[in-house]
Amino acid sequence: MRKPRIAILGATGVVGREITKITDELGVEFESIKFLSSAKSAGTKLQFQDKEYTVEEAKPEVFDDVDIVMASAGASTSKLFAPEIVKRGGMIIDNSSAFRMEKDVPLVIAGVNDEDLRQHKGIVANPNCSTSQLMLVLEPLKQFDIKRLIVSTYQAVSGAGLAAINELREDSVARLDGKTYENKCFKKPISFNVIPQIDVFCENGYTKEEMKVVNETRKILHFDESVKISCTAARVPVFNCHSEAVDIEFGKDVTPEEVREILKNSYGVEIIDNPENYEYPTTRDADKVNPVFVGRIRKNIAFDRGISLWCVADNLRIGAALNTVRICKKVIEMGLYRG
Numbered sequence: 001m002r003k004p005r006i007a008i009l010g011a012t013g014v015v016g017r018e019i020t021k022i023t024d025e026l027g028v029e030f031e032s033i034k035f036l037s038s039a040k041s042a043g044t045k046l047q048f049q050d051k052e053y054t055v056e057e058a059k060p061e062v063f064d065d066v067d068i069v070m071a072s073a074g075a076s077t078s079k080l081f082a083p084e085i086v087k088r089g090g091m092i093i094d095n096s097s098a099f100r101m102e103k104d105v106p107l108v109i110a111g112v113n114d115e116d117l118r119q120h121k122g123i124v125a126n127p128n129c130s131t132s133q134l135m136l137v138l139e140p141l142k143q144f145d146i147k148r149l150i151v152s153t154y155q156a157v158s159g160a161g162l163a164a165i166n167e168l169r170e171d172s173v174a175r176l177d178g179k180t181y182e183n184k185c186f187k188k189p190i191s192f193n194v195i196p197q198i199d200v201f202c203e204n205g206y207t208k209e210e211m212k213v214v215n216e217t218r219k220i221l222h223f224d225e226s227v228k229i230s231c232t233a234a235r236v237p238v239f240n241c242h243s244e245a246v247d248i249e250f251g252k253d254v255t256p257e258e259v260r261e262i263l264k265n266s267y268g269v270e271i272i273d274n275p276e277n278y279e280y281p282t283t284r285d286a287d288k289v290n291p292v293f294v295g296r297i298r299k300n301i302a303f304d305r306g307i308s309l310w311c312v313a314d315n316l317r318i319g320a321a322l323n324t325v326r327i328c329k330k331v332i333e334m335g336l337y338r339g
Contacts, residue, residue, distance in 0.1 A: 001339040003031040004332060007066045009081065010073030011035035011055055012044050014162050015095060018321035019070050024049055026325055029332065036062060037073075060084040067337045070324050071095060086122030089338045093124045093327050095320055100125040100216060107219045109135040110326030111267040117327070117336055124327060129159050129319025130209070130233065130242055131216040133292045136318070137246065137311050138221060140266040141259065145251030146227055148303070151213055153233045154243040155198060156283065159315050160185055160235070168237055186235060195235040209233040241283035242315040249303040256297045259307050263294055268318070273297050281312040288314060290322055 006028070010016040012035075020035070035046050035055045042057035056062055058077070063069065063085045071078055072095035082099070085092045099105040106116040107125045112135045117124060127135070130153045138146065157164040164185040171191040174181035181189070188195045198209035206214075213231040217223065236243075264271045270291035272281045281293030292313040300306030313319065331337055 001335055003029050004067040004337050004339065005032045005034075005065055006030040006328070007034040007036055007063070007069045009036045009058055009069050009071040009092075010077070010095075011046065012037045012041040013072060014158065014165075015072040015316060015320045018316050019072060019324055020046065020048060022317070022321050022325045023070075023328075026329060028325060028329055032065075034062065034066065038077075060088075063088050063090055066090045067339070068093065068328055068331060070328055072320065072324065082123055091120065091122045091124065091331070091337055093126060093324050093331070095126045095324050097128070097212070098125075099123050100127060100212075101219065107216060108323075108327055108330075109139075109220055110323055110330050112136060112139045113220055113222075114330050114334070117330060117334060120336065124331070126320065126324050126327065127216045127220060128209070128212040129315040130155060130244065131213050131220070132319045132323055133242065133311055133313035133315075134213070134217065134244060134246065135220050136266070136268040136292045137263065137294055137309070138217070138248075140262050140269075141248065141250075141254075141307075142221065143252075144254045144305075146221075146223070146248060147251050147305075148247075148249035149217065149227065149229045150247040151229075151231045152245040153198075153209075153213070153231065154194075154236045154238075154245075155209075155233060156238040156240045156242055156315060157185075157190060157235065158240040159198075159242065159319070164190075165239055168239060172237070190235065190237050192237060194237075196232070198233045198235055206231070207233060238283050240288075240314060240316060241286040241312055242319065243283060243310065243312045245308070245310055247300050247303070247308050248306060249300070250305045250307070253305055254307060256299055256307060259309070260297050263297075268292055269294055271295065271297075280310060283312055286312045286314045288317070290314075290317060292318060 280295035
């Protein structure tokens, strides 16, 4: 089978640039590669593997000779181009929310539910950033029969894009200087603050971000409605890396020691768990690296068969770019592209 012809859609954005970097880091093999963007960014020069590329404007015809598209250009762009890509015989690995809950679209975390890729009909969805790191932790623990899941996320501003990163920086400087600052990305000032809202509120009082965690977890891990899931998502004044406090009730007995040993040997996970010596994962540990870091593993005193833990990961990598590229590698390894 020949090597695939690849394109990166949204190549000049924060996640697009990370996809480009990780494509090189993971050694993705390809016959050719294109970098695509909106008309506004077309013409930008990018360096990739010691070669300069010119970013092209994304138009339907540019996908004529592309087998795999890794996309991070927003839901509206994905909805516009996905049918064109599929019509031309290619496939799209989409990082937006456009297709995640579509019945016929696999929602995949590489290393968790790879076999779901075999069901793809030209579109594969990459989950929400806060869901992504959680799945690598939960999948190895499914053997203990997960019954209930309560997740609290503490999400960095990078999840809201470059403008949000700049807003945290500028708002922080203004506040320290005693000046006023007009926030635009967030409903409340983000500097020295915690905002208990990410995305809009739904009728049930949860936000769309919180319901993404609930619904995407069910789809990826194939949980039915008997598994109860709740999430609270907050935006915190951290530039990068999401943190999560996770409480799990199991149907079978399990000890913190067993969980620690299982996760220590699990794909994509690294344990930092020696609280007596102040060793536990923080966002600085996870910045710009690949593992999901787990610590504070302990018996949950509210559930008879419960475990509580803390996990941290770089949301721009495992929550977006890294998983997108890992999926691409799996598609190539499994021969699931037009070749």
